[in-house]
Amino acid sequence: MSNQSTLPAAALGVRPVRAFADNYIWLIDAPSEPGSVVAVDPGEAAPVEAELDRSGTRLAAILLTHHHPDHIGGVTRLLERGRVPVIGPDDARIPIRTRTVGDRERCELPELGLAFDILGVPGHTLSHIAFWGHGALFCGDTLFSAGCGRMFEGTPVQMNASLSRLKSLPAETAVYCGHEYTAANLKFALAAEPDNRAARDYQARVAALRGADAPTLPSRIDLERQVNPFLRCDEPALRAAASARAGRPVEAAAEVFGVLRAWKDQFR
Numbered sequence: 001m002s003n004q005s006t007l008p009a010a011a012l013g014v015r016p017v018r019a020f021a022d023n024y025i026w027l028i029d030a031p032s033e034p035g036s037v038v039a040v041d042p043g044e045a046a047p048v049e050a051e052l053d054r055s056g057t058r059l060a061a062i063l064l065t066h067h068h069p070d071h072i073g074g075v076t077r078l079l080e081r082g083r084v085p086v087i088g089p090d091d092a093r094i095p096i097r098t099r100t101v102g103d104r105e106r107c108e109l110p111e112l113g114l115a116f117d118i119l120g121v122p123g124h125t126l127s128h129i130a131f132w133g134h135g136a137l138f139c140g141d142t143l144f145s146a147g148c149g150r151m152f153e154g155t156p157v158q159m160n161a162s163l164s165r166l167k168s169l170p171a172e173t174a175v176y177c178g179h180e181y182t183a184a185n186l187k188f189a190l191a192a193e194p195d196n197r198a199a200r201d202y203q204a205r206v207a208a209l210r211g212a213d214a215p216t217l218p219s220r221i222d223l224e225r226q227v228n229p230f231l232r233c234d235e236p237a238l239r240a241a242a243s244a245r246a247g248r249p250v251e252a253a254a255e256v257f258g259v260l261r262a263w264k265d266q267f268r
């Protein structure tokens with residue numbers, strides 16, 4: 001997969017806009033057009049409008065990772081401020097999109113100085129995509145910090161393959177997820193893998209951030225490789241945990257993934 005980024009990762013300006021109880025809508029500053037921003041997954045219009053007004057910026061494009069209402073629900077109202085490209089996956093449940101992108105295609109916004117590679121990442125939903133470029137990954141509800149999305153439409157084999165692709169992105173990739181779930185995810189991660197020292201250390205950092213009401217995101221791919229049980233399905237400790245949970249030997253990574261995901265669905 002090529003990524004002809006013209007901009008180093010640290011130079012990409014991205015800020016969170018909070019929506020609903022725990023969603024993040026990400027606003028990306030357009031490198032070539034100061035004052036313009038691109039919104040990722042605006043499930044709600046009002047908080048985006050408030051941030052545009054506060055920062056004196058204008059919306060130049062909308063990127064959508066999947067069809068769920070908490071990711072697309074604000075699009076119609078945002079377009080009332082002015083028509084902009086709405087770029088998302090091929091899915092009839094996103095009728096508002098103006099441009100369709102799919103796996104291994106490029107999403108180019110040359111006038112804004114932005115370009116992303118598209119990764120098809122089925123599992124949470126079948127048409128879910130992720131945007132990767134400029135050292136950043138916008139992955140919606142596929143990968144969370146220390147966790148992953150619920151498997152509403154895909155199979156464990158599909159979702160495990162999707163997460164494996166994200167895991168193989170460059171170590172320093174900044175990971176912008178759709179929800180603030182990190183603290184709860186770490187509780188499960190440590191139940192599944194109690195001896196994971198990196199996850200334990202991360203839990204303390206996350207508690208401090210949440211105590212200060214600060215986002216735990218973006219994460220990084222190298223951190224997720226260390227702390228995220230759903231990216232560690234080939235680790236012996238997690239294979240053993242999945243086998244104990246299932247009451248039978250569980251070997252293949254996708255099968256380990258399936259047991260962990262079902263366990264997490266029940267975990268409180």
Ligand SMILES: [Zn+2]
Nearest residue numbers: 066068124141
């Ligand atoms: Zn979703």
